[in-house]
Amino acid sequence: MTRFQIIAIRLLLLALVLAAWETLPRNNIVNPMLLPPLTDVLKTLIQIVQRAQVQEAILVTAAEVIVAFIIAVPLGALIGVLIAEYEYAGQIFKPLLFYVFSVPKSIFLPMFILIMGIGFQQKVAYAAFSTLFVVIMSATAAVESVKADHVLVARSYGATRMQILTRVYVPSMMPILLETLRISMIFNFTGVMIAEMYASRTGIGHLIANWGENFQLPQLFAGVILLAAVAITFNEAVRFLENRVSAWRT
Amino acid sequence: MKPNLTVVHEAPARPAIEVAGLNHTYAGREGDVPALSDISLTVSAGRFVVLVGPSGCGKTSLLMMMAGLRHQTSGKLDVQGQPMAAPDPDRVGVVFQEASLFPWLSALDNIAFPLALRGTPKAEQHARSTEMLNLVGLTGFGARYPHELSGGMKQRVSIARGLVQDPPVLLMDEPFAALDEQTRMTMGHELLRIWSQTSKTVVFVTHSLTEAVYLADEVLVMSARPGRIIDRITVNLPRPRTYEMMGTETFAKLRDRIWQQIRKGE
Numbered sequence: 001m002t003r004f005q006i007i008a009i010r011l012l013l014l015a016l017v018l019a020a021w022e023t024l025p026r027n028n029i030v031n032p033m034l035l036p037p038l039t040d041v042l043k044t045l046i047q048i049v050q051r052a053q054v055q056e057a058i059l060v061t062a063a064e065v066i067v068a069f070i071i072a073v074p075l076g077a078l079i080g081v082l083i084a085e086y087e088y089a090g091q092i093f094k095p096l097l098f099y100v101f102s103v104p105k106s107i108f109l110p111m112f113i114l115i116m117g118i119g120f121q122q123k124v125a126y127a128a129f130s131t132l133f134v135v136i137m138s139a140t141a142a143v144e145s146v147k148a149d150h151v152l153v154a155r156s157y158g159a160t161r162m163q164i165l166t167r168v169y170v171p172s173m174m175p176i177l178l179e180t181l182r183i184s185m186i187f188n189f190t191g192v193m194i195a196e197m198y199a200s201r202t203g204i205g206h207l208i209a210n211w212g213e214n215f216q217l218p219q220l221f222a223g224v225i226l227l228a229a230v231a232i233t234f235n236e237a238v239r240f241l242e243n244r245v246s247a248w249r250t
Numbered sequence: 251m252k253p254n255l256t257v258v259h260e261a262p263a264r265p266a267i268e269v270a271g272l273n274h275t276y277a278g279r280e281g282d283v284p285a286l287s288d289i290s291l292t293v294s295a296g297r298f299v300v301l302v303g304p305s306g307c308g309k310t311s312l313l314m315m316m317a318g319l320r321h322q323t324s325g326k327l328d329v330q331g332q333p334m335a336a337p338d339p340d341r342v343g344v345v346f347q348e349a350s351l352f353p354w355l356s357a358l359d360n361i362a363f364p365l366a367l368r369g370t371p372k373a374e375q376h377a378r379s380t381e382m383l384n385l386v387g388l389t390g391f392g393a394r395y396p397h398e399l400s401g402g403m404k405q406r407v408s409i410a411r412g413l414v415q416d417p418p419v420l421l422m423d424e425p426f427a428a429l430d431e432q433t434r435m436t437m438g439h440e441l442l443r444i445w446s447q448t449s450k451t452v453v454f455v456t457h458s459l460t461e462a463v464y465l466a467d468e469v470l471v472m473s474a475r476p477g478r479i480i481d482r483i484t485v486n487l488p489r490p491r492t493y494e495m496m497g498t499e500t501f502a503k504l505r506d507r508i509w510q511q512i513r514k515g516e
Contacts (some may be wrong), residue, residue, distance in 0.1 A: 149350040156317050156337045156344040157364040157415075167367070170352045248353040248395050 036218045045222035054207065058226075061204040064120060064192045068127035072094030073184055076132045077177075080139025090140075097136055105130035106194055118199045131184045138180035142173040175246035182238040189231055264331050266419055266451035267316060272325030274311060284476035285311055289325070291470060291479055295418070298445060298452045300462040302508060303472030304516050309455045313421050316453060317344045324369070329419055335465040339364050342411035345422040351396040351404055351411075358383060358392035361410045382410035385444060402433040409441065413448060422454045435493070438464055442491055444475065459512075463504045464491055471508055473515030481511040 018038055025032035036044075048054045083090045083097075109126055116122035146169050154168050196205025204223060211220040274286040284309045293299050301309045314320040316328055318334035327334060328339035330341045343364075351360045359366075370378075383392050386406040396404055406427055412420050426434045438461055445452060456462055462469050463485055471481040485504055487495050495501050 108470050123331075147350075149346065149348070150352060152319065153346060153350045153352075154363075154367070156319055156339075156342075157367055158337050158339045167363075168352070171352070174354075183400055220363075245354075248397060 032217075034217065036221060040218050041221040041225065044218040045225060048219060048222055049226070049228040054204075057202050057204050057207050060120070060202050061077060061196065064123040064127060064196075064203065065189055068124045068131065068192060069185065069188050071124070072128040072131035072188060073135055073181065076135025076184070077139040077180075079132075081143055083136070084140045084143035088107075093142075097133060101133040101137060105133075105191065109198055113199055114197070115145065118201065122194055123195045123200070123203070126195045127188050130191035130194075131188040133188050135180060138176060141171075142176035142180065145176055146172040175242060178238055178242040178245065179192060182235055182242070185234055185238070186231070189227075193227070216223045251477075264295070265292045266295040266297070266330060267453065268326070268328045268331075269312075269316075270326040272312075272315075272322045272327055272385055273314070274308070274322045280340075284483075286322070287476040287478050289477070289479055293451055293453060293480075295451050296449050298442075298454065298465055298467045300466035300469045301453065301472060302457070302459065302462050302469060302512065303457045303477060304474045304512060305457070307472045307474050307515075308477030309472050310423055312472075313423050313453060313455050316419075317342055317421050339368075339415050339417060342419045342421055343415065343417040345405075345408050345412040345420065345425045347424045348428050351407055353396050355395075356392060357388065357394050357396070357399065357403075357407045360396070361392075361414050363411060364415050379410070379414055383407075385413070385447065386410045387440065392460050395408065400433075402428050402437055405437055406440070407428065409444065413450070414463055415442075418451060420450045420452045422452065424455050424457065427457065434458070434461065439491075439493070442489075447489065459505050459508050460496065462508060463501055464496065466503070469504075469508055471511040471515065478515075480515045483507060483511075 021035070021038040023037075024030040025035050025037045049058075083093055105126075108129065112122050112126045112129070116125060150168050150172065151164055154164050159167065192203070193205040193208075196203035197209040200206040200209075204227060206222060208223040208227075210224060211217075269291045272286060272289040273284070275282040275284045289312065301312065303309050311320060311323075315322050316329060316334065318329075318337040329338075332341075334342070351357075352363065355363065358376070358379050361382050362375040365375040365378060380392065383389060386409055388403060388406050388410070389417050391403065393398065396407070399407065408425065412422075426437050429437060440466060454465060456465075466485045469481075469483045469485060470479050471483065472478065473480045483504060487498075487500060487504075
């Protein structure tokens with residue numbers, strides 16, 4: 001199958017799903033109260049993004065996501081690199097981190113609320129916490145992906161420590177680092193959403209939870225489309241970079 | 251077990267490599283493990299010397315010491331008249347097993363890597379590495395990435411990288427071990443051509459006795475751990491070497507002698 005054919009089939013499938021979303025509820029094959037037709041949802045989407053309350057919620061959520069990301073990624077990367085580079089640190093902390101990594105982070109959410117209330121800080125803290133471990137694990141893997149042979153070659157040609165870092169470590173790790181960025185954003189976004197849906201006064205997650213409880217399904221689906229669009233756009237943008245810097249990995 | 255056929259060279263002004271009374275031990279699970287014992291050798295400038303010996307005899311360690319990448323416990327090791335306290339690309343180029351090219355750099359950028367490290371101007375880097383690319387017979391392949399090159403081509407790039415700074419000494423650690431037999435023969439032949447055009451001092455580590463005899467001016471045989479030099483065999487075959495020489499009796503005798511020495515040393 002050619003690349004063109006594959007893309008054509010993908011688009012066809014997408015069109016089928018969207019068409020079903022529109023026609024099934026319209027013809028009462030699916031209850032339109034539970035699944036409002038696509039065009040209704042899109043109309044609602046255009047309406048709600050013009051509302052001040054929704055715009056404010058979008059800004060709050062965006063700020064939470066960005067701040068949590070800025071905290072979790074460098075911190076996790078630093079810890080991950082230290083663990084990978086220092087043997088004893090790795091031996092001591094790796095098992096502990098793996099244990100915490102395996103626990104669903106959402107069970108800690110009530111503790112964050114008890115300690116920090118339900119404001120901006122708590123959302124950021126919880127989202128950063130739920131992202132941190134995956135960044136640590138991936139950063140460790142990134143360092144371990146650097147080949148000792150390559151470091152030896154660089155040393156044999158007189159590379160300084162700084163040159164080994166910039167000319168061997170960074171390019172070796174770049175594909176995994178970008179992948180980490182992408183995956184940590186998924187965790188981070190999820191963290192913010194869960195925190196907002198669980199207990200909050202504002203934010204898109206809060207609105208979605210409310211719309212669900214009040215049975216406002218067009219609004220609920222509009223919120224879902226909005227968030228999905230943002231998440232997919234970020235993911236694809238990083239994946240595009242990833243493919244560009246990791247062509248040599250094939 | 252002293253070598254019974256020591257060849258005395260007419261000593262040139264300064265040997266390229268001089269090792270005397272070198273010992274090396276490393277810390278093992280149960281105390282110090284002797285790895286190299288009382289190694290003494292001299293490599294004259296421009297000679298092609300091959301190190302052979304059983305696995306784990308320390309020949310790669312010895313080579314890494316010549317490269318300044320490892321340090322001996324005691325004894326003298328001079329390259330171009332000076333000890334190797336740290337890697338020095340002005341004196342020594344190294345070609346590793348399995349090519350060890352950087353997969354994210356093109357062939358040309360891999361060759362230029364040692365020059366880039368020292369901040370050579372871009373134009374000069376390009377000119378110099380293109381010259382090396384041509385020397386190793388890869389004209390036109392500069393833009394290819396390692397994963398687009400065959401095993402033999404990768405080693406050609408690796409040799410070019412070793413030569414790009416024009417060091418007087420080239421150290422090669424089993425560079426053709428991962429290649430198939432046919433490519434290996436071709437690469438050996440190519441290496442001799444490159445060597446004759448650049449007049450480097452070469453120290454070459456290998457497991458292959460045929461390769462050793464085919465390439466070397468002189469073969470140094472090492473014993474099993476702790477590694478000692480147990481024989482020093484001069485290969486009197488004329489140069490340029492040809493594939494036909496492998497079928498000669500002289501070749502077979504030399505090869506056999508190395509083999510006997512390795513077995514004795516195990």
